[in-house]
Structures are given as structure tokens and as C-alpha cells.
Amino acid sequence: MAIVELKNVAKNYGSQTKGSSGNNAVDNFNLVTRDGEFVVLVGPSGCGKSTTMRMIAGLERNTEGEILIGGRDVSQVPPKERDIAMVFQSYALYPHMSVAENMAFSLRLKKRPAEEIKTKIDEAAQTLGIEPLLERKPRELSGGQRQRVALGRAIVRDPQVFLMDEPLSNLDAKLRVDMRAEIVKLHKRLNVTTFYVTHDQVEAMTMGERIVVMKDGRIQQIDTPINLYEFPANRFVAGFIGNPAMNFLRARHADGVVSGDGYGFTLDADHTQTMTSQRVADVWVGIRPEHLRLSDTVDTNRIEGRVEVVETLGAVTMVQLSVGEHFVFAQLPGHQKVAIGDTLTLTCDSDKLHLFDTDSELVIGRESMVQPSAAAEA
Amino acid sequence: MKAISQSAPSAGLSAEVTGARSFARTTRLLMAPAVIFLLIWMLVPLAMTIYYSFQQYNLLMPMYDGFAGFNNFVILLGDPTFWKSLANTLIIVAASLVITVGLGLALALLFNRTFVGRGVARTLAVAPFFVMPVVTGLIWKNMLFHPVFGLFAWIARQLGLEPVDWLAHYPMLSVIIMITWEWTPFALLVLLTGLQSLPEDQIEAAKLDGASAWQEFRHIVIPHLGQVLYVVVMLESIFFLTSFAEIYTTTSGGPGTATTNLPYYIFQTVFQQNDIGIASAAAIGAVILANIFAIMLIRYIAGNLNAGAAR
Amino acid sequence: MRSKRFNNVAMGVLAWVVALLIFFPILWLLLTAFKTEQQAFTVVPNFFFSPTLESFKTALAQGSGYWHYAWNSVLTAVASTVIGLALAVPAAYAMAFYPNKRTDFLLVWMVSTKFIPAVGVLIPIYLVYSAVGLLDNALGLTLLFTAMNLPIIVWMVYSYFRDIPKDIVEAADIDGASIMQTLFKVVLPLALPGLASTGLLALILAWNESFWSITMTDHSAATLAVYIASFKSAEGLFWAKMSAASVLAIAPIIVLGWFTQRQMVRGLTFGAVK
Numbered sequence: 001m002a003i004v005e006l007k008n009v010a011k012n013y014g015s016q017t018k019g020s021s022g023n024n025a026v027d028n029f030n031l032v033t034r035d036g037e038f039v040v041l042v043g044p045s046g047c048g049k050s051t052t053m054r055m056i057a058g059l060e061r062n063t064e065g066e067i068l069i070g071g072r073d074v075s076q077v078p079p080k081e082r083d084i085a086m087v088f089q090s091y092a093l094y095p096h097m098s099v100a101e102n103m104a105f106s107l108r109l110k111k112r113p114a115e116e117i118k119t120k121i122d123e124a125a126q127t128l129g130i131e132p133l134l135e136r137k138p139r140e141l142s143g144g145q146r147q148r149v150a151l152g153r154a155i156v157r158d159p160q161v162f163l164m165d166e167p168l169s170n171l172d173a174k175l176r177v178d179m180r181a182e183i184v185k186l187h188k189r190l191n192v193t194t195f196y197v198t199h200d201q202v203e204a205m206t207m208g209e210r211i212v213v214m215k216d217g218r219i220q221q222i223d224t225p226i227n228l229y230e231f232p233a234n235r236f237v238a239g240f241i242g243n244p245a246m247n248f249l250r251a252r253h254a255d256g257v258v259s260g261d262g263y264g265f266t267l268d269a270d271h272t273q274t275m276t277s278q279r280v281a282d283v284w285v286g287i288r289p290e291h292l293r294l295s296d297t298v299d300t301n302r303i304e305g306r307v308e309v310v311e312t313l314g315a316v317t318m319v320q321l322s323v324g325e326h327f328v329f330a331q332l333p334g335h336q337k338v339a340i341g342d343t344l345t346l347t348c349d350s351d352k353l354h355l356f357d358t359d360s361e362l363v364i365g366r367e368s369m370v371q372p373s374a375a376a377e378a
Numbered sequence: 379m380k381a382i383s384q385s386a387p388s389a390g391l392s393a394e395v396t397g398a399r400s401f402a403r404t405t406r407l408l409m410a411p412a413v414i415f416l417l418i419w420m421l422v423p424l425a426m427t428i429y430y431s432f433q434q435y436n437l438l439m440p441m442y443d444g445f446a447g448f449n450n451f452v453i454l455l456g457d458p459t460f461w462k463s464l465a466n467t468l469i470i471v472a473a474s475l476v477i478t479v480g481l482g483l484a485l486a487l488l489f490n491r492t493f494v495g496r497g498v499a500r501t502l503a504v505a506p507f508f509v510m511p512v513v514t515g516l517i518w519k520n521m522l523f524h525p526v527f528g529l530f531a532w533i534a535r536q537l538g539l540e541p542v543d544w545l546a547h548y549p550m551l552s553v554i555i556m557i558t559w560e561w562t563p564f565a566l567l568v569l570l571t572g573l574q575s576l577p578e579d580q581i582e583a584a585k586l587d588g589a590s591a592w593q594e595f596r597h598i599v600i601p602h603l604g605q606v607l608y609v610v611v612m613l614e615s616i617f618f619l620t621s622f623a624e625i626y627t628t629t630s631g632g633p634g635t636a637t638t639n640l641p642y643y644i645f646q647t648v649f650q651q652n653d654i655g656i657a658s659a660a661a662i663g664a665v666i667l668a669n670i671f672a673i674m675l676i677r678y679i680a681g682n683l684n685a686g687a688a689r
Numbered sequence: 690m691r692s693k694r695f696n697n698v699a700m701g702v703l704a705w706v707v708a709l710l711i712f713f714p715i716l717w718l719l720l721t722a723f724k725t726e727q728q729a730f731t732v733v734p735n736f737f738f739s740p741t742l743e744s745f746k747t748a749l750a751q752g753s754g755y756w757h758y759a760w761n762s763v764l765t766a767v768a769s770t771v772i773g774l775a776l777a778v779p780a781a782y783a784m785a786f787y788p789n790k791r792t793d794f795l796l797v798w799m800v801s802t803k804f805i806p807a808v809g810v811l812i813p814i815y816l817v818y819s820a821v822g823l824l825d826n827a828l829g830l831t832l833l834f835t836a837m838n839l840p841i842i843v844w845m846v847y848s849y850f851r852d853i854p855k856d857i858v859e860a861a862d863i864d865g866a867s868i869m870q871t872l873f874k875v876v877l878p879l880a881l882p883g884l885a886s887t888g889l890l891a892l893i894l895a896w897n898e899s900f901w902s903i904t905m906t907d908h909s910a911a912t913l914a915v916y917i918a919s920f921k922s923a924e925g926l927f928w929a930k931m932s933a934a935s936v937l938a939i940a941p942i943i944v945l946g947w948f949t950q951r952q953m954v955r956g957l958t959f960g961a962v963k
Contacts, residue, residue: 059859080865092856096878105874106864157864404868405783405792412780412843413795419810419836420802426813485707493701499708501947505715508946510897512918513935517714519921520928521721529717532734563711564957571954609958620806623899623914627921644808645904648815658812665809672804 002070002083002160002193004033004056009065011051011217025051026217029065033210036191038184040208042198043240048217049197053163056195058082070160085154086163089170091146093138093153100134103153124152127186144175151183155190162187162194168203180207201241205229213237235361238286238354244318246354247292247328249285249303258285258355261324266300268350274365275355283364286354289318292330295347303328303346310338319344424665430658437652450659460660462635463643467667470554470639471618475611477558482565482610483603487595489566490573500570507563515627518556519545523628549629549636556624561617565610572606573599615671619664640664715939721932729929744929748937755934758916762938764827765912766895769834770842770888776835777843778884782872784843785850786858796847803840807900818905825907833905834895842891845956849883850876886952893942893949913938 011026026048033039041049054060056067058079067075074082093102100121107117125131128148138146147167154162164183168176184207187194198204204211205225213220213228213236220240221233232238238246251258251265256272258265265285267275275283295302305321305328317336321328321344330346332338355364434446454460489500506514522529523544531541544552576599584594600607622641625631631638631646638646644664647657721729723740749755780799784792814833815824823829853876861871877884899914906915917938920931946953 057863059862079859079863084863086860086863088856088860090854090856092854092860094857094860094875105861105866109865109870153860153864402789405787405789408779408783408868409792409795412776412799412839415776416799416802416836416839419814419832420805423810423813423817424805427809430812488700488704488707491697491700491704493697493704495705496701499705502712503708504950505712505943505946508893508897508943509715509939510899510914510917510935510942512899512914513718513939516917516920516931516935517718520931521717522714527730527732529734532732559711559714567950568954568958571951606958613957616804620808620900622807623903623918626899626903627918630921641806641808641900644811648812649904654812654816661806661808661812664806668804668806668809672801 003035003068004031004161004193004195005066005068006031006052006056007066007068009052009055009062009067011048011055011060012063024063024217026055026062029219031212031219031222033193036193038187038194038196038207038209040196040198040204040211041214042201042204042208042211043214043220045199046216047214049199049212049214050165051217052214053165053195053197056161057084057086057163082161083159084161084163085157085159086165087147087150087154087167089166091138091150091167091170093146093149095138098135098137099130099141099149099152102138102149103156105153106157120156120158121152124155127155127189128152143171144179147171147179151186155186160193162192164194164196166198167196168198169200176203183207202243205241211241213240215240231363232286232354233363235284235286235356235363238356238363242288244289244329244331246286246288247326248356249287249323249326249328250358251283251285253280253283258283260326262305262326263303263323264301265348265353266350267353267355271350271353271355271365278364280357280364282358284356284358284361286356287348287352289329289331291348291352292328292332292346293348294332294336295345299347301347301350301353303348305344307338307340307342307344310340321346427658427661427665430654431662433655433658435654437654446655450655454656454659454663457656459635459638460643460663463638463640463660464663464667466550466635466637467619467639467641469550470557470621471615473554474557474561474618475614477554478562478565478614479607479611481558481562482569483607485562485566486569486573487599489570504563504567506560507567509560511560511623512627514556514560515624518552518559519628523552545629546633549633553621553624553629553637556628557618557621560624561614565614568606568610569603572603576602612671616668619668619671640667715943718932719936721929722936724929724932726927726929729932730926744933745937747930748933753930753934754916755937758911758913759937761827761830761906761910762896762912762914765831765834765910766892768827768831769838769895770891772831772835773838773842773891774846774884774888776839777846777887778877779872781843781846781850782876785847785853786855786876796843799843800840803837807837811904815904824905825909825911827910830901830905830910830912833901834898837898837901838891838894841894841956842887845887845890845952846880846884848955849880849887852883853879883952886949887956889945889949890953890956893945893953896942 006029009026009029010024012024029048029052031039041052043049051060055062056069058074058077062075065075066073069082069084093099094105097105103121103124104117107120121134122131125134128151130145130148130152133141133145133149138149141149147170150167167183168179171179180203183196196203196207205228208225210222210224211228212222215236221228221237223231223233225241228237228241232241235248239248249260249263251260251263253275256267256276258267263285274280292303303321303323305323307319308322308327309318309320311318313334315334317332317334317338319330319332319338321330328346330344338344356362357364431450432446432448433443434449435443485503489496489503493499509517520528525531525541525543525546528541530544534541542548580598580602581594584598589597620641621639622645625637625639625642626645629637631642640660641664644657644660647653647660651657722744723742724735724738725741725743728735728738729744747753780795784796818824818826818829857875857879858871861875866874896912897914898912899918902912902914903918906912913934917931917935920927920934923931
């Protein structure tokens with residue numbers, strides 16, 4: 001259990017000069033965890049999440065900044081002395097050793113007494129339900145079983161920090177859902193500070209106590225899942241978090257009304273004030289598909305378009321409309337009868353609108369409880 | 379805190395891992411023995427050969443020694459035997475390459491089918507590559523080429539022809555026959571392995587598209603084998619350039635200088651004429667020749683390395 | 690599809706004919722080894738004869754020195770392979786798992802030394818060996834074989850190491866293993882088959898080697914290659930004995946070669962074919 005701090009951490013490959021941020025795989029990374037927190041790093045591939053985790057592990061050296069584990073600066077310390085354990089995407093089990101030997105390896109290296117090793121292995125095996133597998137070799141195990149062994153190998157170390165690098169991506173969908181819950185339960189039980197890397201925002205939202213959304217090596221936003229959903233700090237986070245993804249419409253602002261070809265919205269008081277005082281003319285309007293509904297009256301907020309695609313999912317029906325030059329997705333109740341070619345008018349509530357600056361892509365008005373140092377440029 | 383050594387994302391653990399100083403030292407220590415060994419056994423002697431090539435040094439006349447400038451090279455380039463040996467070397471290499479690769483490819487195609495006892499047949503066909511070259515020389519010289527007691531002579535007589543004294547009348551041909559007998563199996567083995575890695579579906583797609591056997595060969599098989607062919611040619615050249623055992627046990631470079639190649643020329647100059655200076659000059663020539671071939675192969679390896687490093 | 694089946698059978702027969710033709714000289718050698726000297730040295734070849742072990746006995750007799758030469762072959766081949774592996778494994782380990790510009794350069798450099806022709810270093814090595822007493826010396830010859838094979842051994846071990854997934858090595862690092870511990874407890878056990886193949890290939894190349902054996906040894910350290918080469922001047926007197934000795938000399942390698950065909954291809958083509 002420990003607090004992990006990253007201060008101004010950056011990673012640069014290949015360039016000799018400091019500050020050539022064009023080359024930075026990771027830049028300006030700042031984060032302080034709570035003791036025992038489950039932190040998820042999420043973002044598209046190439047965003048630097050794995051690199052960041054490998055820097056915490058010590059498998060890569062941070063070019064700039066400091067990394068502290070439990071108050072100790074570990075930037076110069078090799079992985080084995082950082083008291084961390086890691087679960088790899090490919091599990092990285094030692095093929096020539098049995099499950100028990102895999103789990104015992106690190107303890108044997110530390111020359112722990114055989115008694116203690118056996119106890120720890122049995123405990124971990126019991127927690128993960130892999131006791132019958134202890135004498136088998138990795139190649140005899142299924143993907144899910146190997147995953148548990150990889151977890152077991154990490155647990156046995158009793159480390160200060162757990163690192164998990166996309167551990168579920170090699171599993172099939174159903175197994176992934178099961179293991180997700182298992183890992184969360186495991187975390188609650190062990191209460192060890194954990195970093196979890198994934199590209200899947202569903203995993204991030206369901207597992208993380210806090211989520212770090214990354215893009216192009218920089219932090220976009222650090223926040224709890226619900227805050228990321230309700231108060232995204234920029235257009236990227238808004239479009240990345242939430243499934244199905246948020247719709248974005250370009251609009252012109254005039255006197256508290258934003259509108260475009262086929263749509264118009266009346267802003268609420270806060271938004272109107274911010275827009276007018278900042279004299280914003282062009283803006284991105286974001287609205288989530290689940291916040292759109294059919295309109296039968298003349299509302300102040302409306303989107304009108306032609307139905308192009310209908311996806312009947314049972315509980316909900318996904319509809320895609322062509323609206324001017326945009327495509328808009330809406331999530332309608334399952335019983336709604338919609339046909340391709342229909343013209344629909346949708347409406348929503350003004351407080352569900354998100355506005356984003358067209359240049360900086362930052363959210364306009366209604367900043368969330370974002371850590372100031374994490375607010376990022378696009 | 380900048381990294382001490384920079385490198386691109388690597389195939390293994392980055393050398394930038396914390397504690398880089400002791401890390402780099404360990405890496406250097408790990409590589410040192412092999413590097414030092416090769417330095418002592420290869421580079422230092424090579425440098426010494428260069429040194430000797432500029433010295434007048436004959437083991438039989440040790441009183442005449444001293445710096446000779448380019449004298450050795452002048453003498454060498456004026457020696458018709460040297461040029462003959464150079465020509466012989468190139469002929470041997472060229473002929474052997476063409477035959478081993480051409481025949482090897484044909485045989486690889488032949489052996490790439492399923493037939494009864496394929497494994498055994500393949501083992502038999504590949505065996506000559508594992509035979510000691512001195513044994514090869516003796517087999518061919520005595521039991522096959524011999525104009526009286528050899529098998530070829532007997533066959534000739536059976537056919538009513540005059541037996542041929544191969545080593546005396548067709549020495550270069552004989553040497554080339556022996557070398558290709560040894561090395562065609564190698565080409566066969568490598569090319570066959572390469573052929574077997576050709577994905578079935580490409581051939582099937584070609585057949586569906588209506589390709590004839592020749593078209594299939596030209597447009598699918600050859601490009602696929604491209605890299606492999608390249609490496610086989612380069613590798614065989616390196617070995618053919620230094621052919622020695624076959625010549626030593628059969629023709630001893632003769633008759634006259636008919637089969638003297640560069641390595642044998644140098645061998646004679648050292649152990650029969652004892653002229654270190656001239657031999658060293660000729661050795662430099664051999665090194666230069668080998669370098670030309672080697673540079674092309676190294677480029678391929680370096681390319682392969684980088685491709686692997688981007689894992 | 691009679692014509693297609695006929696085609697296939699015809700090709701199969703052709704392949705067999707070719708294989709037998711290629712193998713024939715070796716077969717003839719084998720047959721001659723089982724003849725007496727009179728049976729071997731005839732104008733009309735003896736295809737049918739009663740085989741005898743007489744020539745083998747002569748070849749292996751005390752006075753022939755065969756065992757001495759065989760021992761030298763074994764000693765130099767095995768020792769050079771062991772030394773070669775001992776030098777190559779740490780180097781390949783550094784190059785495969787802790788690569789940087791320097792290791793990449795050194796790897797290419799090491800492989801390039803293979804292309805220095807033996808004659809390029811013959812003279813200095815001969816003169817130095819002569820001066821320090823390493824001429825006609827088993828150790829001297831062993832070291833030459835090691836130098837000759839080292840580039841290939843390093844390259845092959847390197848390629849087998851590279852086949853090991855890097856996250857297993859990272860996991861060992863995180864588990865607390867030092868570089869040496871990772872090498873011995875994780876990497877070597879996994880690379881063992883590859884190391885065996887490499888060793889076999891080195892053995893074969895050293896055993897068959899003749900240039901250094903002939904130039905650097907006389908009698909004391911002479912290998913089978915030298916012994917057999919000495920038959921070159923014997924005009925037909927010892928064909929059967931020569932054949933027997935040759936068969937004994939090449940048999941182990943042909944067997945080993947059969948086992949390592951694939952690996953030889955991989956090693957000698959620098960990984961182009963796997």
C-alpha cells in the first residue's frame with residue numbers, strides 16, 4: 001500500500017535536447033494517487049498509457065520529472081527494488097516452470113524460507129481459485145487460467161503497487177466481463193494501489209476509482225467515472241467516454257441560441273453568460289445519444305433529420321439521422337417504431353448540452369472538479 | 379534527469395533502465411570476451427598481414443628484410459600466375475554458383491512434392507554437404523575420375539569410348555564438378571525449406587486465376603524465394619572464394635597452374651616458396667575480393683536486424 | 690486423372706533417381722571400405738563381392754595412428770564448440786535483451802569477421818604460432834576453430850534468444866532477478882534446444898575443417914582431415930584402407946547432419962530461412 005506520485009514526468013525517445021515536446025511519448029504527466037486507489041489509464045493506442053506505466057515499473061526510464069512510490073524517489077531505482085508487481089498483457093508466465101514455480105520465483109530469489117513461500121502460494125491460489133493447477137505448466141492452461149496465474153504471481157509478492165497492462169485484452173468477451181468483476185473484488189480485498197491500463201473505455205468506467213484519460217502523450221483529464229461522463233474537460237474526453245459516443249454539431253452563437261443547418265438550441269443561463277461575455281461566435285455543441293428524445297411539440301431545442309440507419313437492440317433502438325452535413329446518433333426507447341427514410345424531430349434538455357471551443361477544443365463554462373494541473377491543451 | 383544512453387524502443391529491455399551506468403557496464407562485460415577474442419584472432423592478424431605485405435620477408439633468406447614499399451605488389455601484379463589464380467578463382471566461383479543454385483532450385487522444386495520415401499530420398503540427396511571436403515577430393519580423384527581404375531573410365535569403356543583423364547585434361551571442370559557435388563545439396567536444402575514456407579493459398583489463388591506452371595513459378599515462387607536466393611548466393615560465394623581442400627587433395631593446383639586459385643596460390647607461396655611478403659600481398663588481394671562479396675551480404679543482415687529490432 | 694497421377698509418380702521416380710545418383714559416390718566409398726585392397730584396386734569395378742571387415746581393421750590398427758587423429762578431431766571439435774558457446778552466450782544475451790547502437794554494431798562486426806578469408810590471416814597466425822610453440826598443438830588448433838565458428842555461433846544463439854518473448858524477461862526483472870539470474874534461470878532453459886542445434890552445427894563445421902588442420906599441424910595435433918588428406922599421394926595402394934578410414938571419419942557427421950538439417954539452414958542463412 002502506498003501513495004504513488006508522478007511529478008512532471010516525461011518520456012522522450014531519441015532526442016538529445018530537452019523540451020522538444022514534439023518527440024515526447026509522454027509529456028507533463030502529473031498525478032497523486034490515494035493510498036490503495038485503483039487508477040485506470042485509458043486512451044487510444046499510442047497515447048502513452050503503457051509507456052507511463054512502464055516508467056512507474058522502471059522498465060523505461062523517465063526522461064524528465066520524478067516518480068515517487070511511498071514517498072521514495074524511485075526514478076533511479078531498478079524495477080526489482082521498487083516493490084511493484086506487474087501483470088502483462090500476454091501474462092509472461094515462465095513456460096518451463098509449473099504454476100507453483102512461477103509464483104514462487106520472486107520469493108525464491110529473495111531467499112525466503114520454503115515454509116513462507118508455500119503459505120503465500122497456497123493463500124494466493126485459494127483467493128484466485130487455482131489450487132488444482134499448481135503443478136501444471138502454462139501451456140496446459142486456458143487463457144483465463146493463465147490470467148489468474150499471472151495475478152497470483154503478482155499477489156504473492158505483496159507489493160506496494162500493482163501494475164496491470166491490458167490484462168484482459170487477450171480474453172474472449174464473456175471471460176472479460178467475468179474477470180473485470182473478479183479484479184475489482186480482488187482489489188477491494190487486498191487494497192493495494194493499482195494502476196490499470198486499457199484502451200477500452202467500458203473497462204475504465206466500470207473498474208476505475210479515478211480515470212486518467214490520455215491522448216498523444218498528454219493527460220486530457222483525471223477524474224471519477226461519473227465526472228468524466230457529466231463534465232468532460234475537452235472534446236476528446238467527451239467523445240471518448242460514454243458508449244455510444246457523444247454527437248458533435250458545429251453551430252453559430254447569437255444571443256443565447258446556438259444553431260446550424262437543421263438544428264437549434266437555447267442555452268441555459270450559465271452558458272449564455274459565458275458565451276456572451278467571451279464573445280464566442282463559433283462553437284461545437286455536444287449532446288449524448290441517450291439524452292435525445294422524440295419531439296412532438298415545437299421545442300426550443302430541436303434537431304431535424306432523415307433516418308439513415310436503424311439498429312434494433314431490444315431494450316433500446318439506435319437511430320442515425322443525417323442532419324445537414326452531420327450524422328447524429330440517438331438512442332430511443334426500444335418500442336419506438338422508426339423506419340429508414342422517416343424524417344424525425346428530436347429534442348433534449350439544455351442542461352445536457354456541452355459546448356466546446358472550436359480552436360482549443362476545451363469545454364466552455366461549467367468546468368468540473370478537475371485537478372488544475374491536469375487541464376490540457378489538445 | 380536525462381537518460382545516459384539513448385536508444386529507440388528496443389526489442390528487449392531498454393538500456394535506459396534506471397541504474398543505467400552499471401547496466402551498460404554489465405552489457406559491455408558480457409560482450410567483451412567474444413569481441414576481444416575475435417579482435418585477437420581476426421583483426422590483429424589481418425593488420426599484421428597488411429604490415430607484412432609491405433615488408434620484404436622470405437623465410438629462406440631472413441637476412442634480406444626491411445620495408446619494401448609497394449614492391450611486393452608490383453611483383454605480384456607482374457606475376458602471370460597471380461592473375462591466373464585470380465581468374466581461376468572467379469571462374470570457380472561463377473560456375474559453381476550458377477550450377478549449384480540452378481540445379482539446387484530445380485531439385486528443390488522436384489523434391490517439393492509428396493512421394494514415397496520423400497524423407498529418405500531427401501536425406502540421401504543432402505548427404506554430400508556433410509562429407510569432409512578432403513574425403514570428397516579423394517573419392518572423386520581415385521574412384522571416379524581415375525583414368526584406369528575409376529568408375530567413369532569403366533563406364534566409358536563399356537560404351538566403347540576412350541576413358542578421359544579428367545584431372546589431367548579437364549582440371550577446372552573436375553574441380554567445379556566436385557565443388558558443385560558438395561554444395562548443390564546445400565542449395566537444395568535451403569531452397570526446399572524456403573519453398574515449403576510458401577503459403578498454399580497464394581498458389582491456389584494463382585491457379586484459380588488461370589496461371590500456368592511457368593507463370594506460377596515466375597510470379598509467385600521466385601519473388602518469395604528472393605531473399606533466400608540472395609543469401610544462398612552470397613554465402614556460397616564466400617565459401618567458394620576460399621576453396622582449398624578439393625584442390626589440395628586432387629590436382630595440387632595443376633596441371634601447372636590450371637587449377638591454382640587464390641587461396642592455393644597463397645598457400646604455395648608461403649609453404650613452398652616461403653615468401654611471406656608476396657604471399658601477404660596476395661592475401662590482401664583475397665581479402666579485398668572477399669570484402670566485395672561480404673559488403674553486399676552485410677547490408678542484408680543489417681536490414682534484417684533493424685526489422686527485428688522494431689518488435 | 691491418370692495423367693496427373695502418372696505425372697506425380699514419374700516425378701517421384703525421378704526424384705529418387707536423382708537422390709541415388711547424388712548419393713552414389715558416398716555409397717561407392719562405403720562399398721569400397723568393405724573390400725580388400727585387391728578387390729578395391731581393379732580396372733573393372735567390383736560390384737559384387739563378399740564384404741569383409743579387413744580394411745576397417747587395417748585402418749583402425751594400432752600402427753595406423755587412426756585413433757590418435759580421431760581423438761584430435763574429437764578434442765578440437767568439442768573444445769572449440771564449448772569455448773565458442775561460452776563466449777557467445779553472454780554476448781548474444783546482451784545483444785538480444787539489452788540492445789543499443791553499440792551492440793547492434795558489434796553484432797554486425799562479429800558476423801563480418803566470418804568473411805575474412807583464412808588466407809588473409811594465415812601468415813601472421815602461422816608466424817606467431819611458430820614463435821610461441823602453438824604450431825602442431827591441439828590448443829592452438831582449437832582456438833582457430835573457435836575463431837572460425839564464433840560469428841556463426843553468436844548469430845545463431847542471438848536469433849534463438851530473440852525468439853524468447855521480451856515480456857518474460859521483463860517479468861523476471863520485476864520479480865527481482867539480476868541479469869545473470871535471468872540468463873541462467875529463465876533464458877537458457879528456454880533456449881536450450883536452439884543452443885543444442887547451434888552446438889551441433891559448430892561441431893560439424895570444426896570436424897570437417899581442413900585448411901587450418903593441414904597448415905597448422907604436422908602430426909601431434911593432426912586431425913582426421915589431415916590423416917585422410919595424406920592419402921592423396923598414395924597411388925592406389927591403400928584404396929580400401931583409405932575408404933574405411935574415410936567412412937569412419939564421415940559417418941558421425943552424416944548422422945549428425947541428418948539431425949540438424951533445419952538448424953543448419955537457419956544458421957548458415959543468417960535467419961533468412963527458419
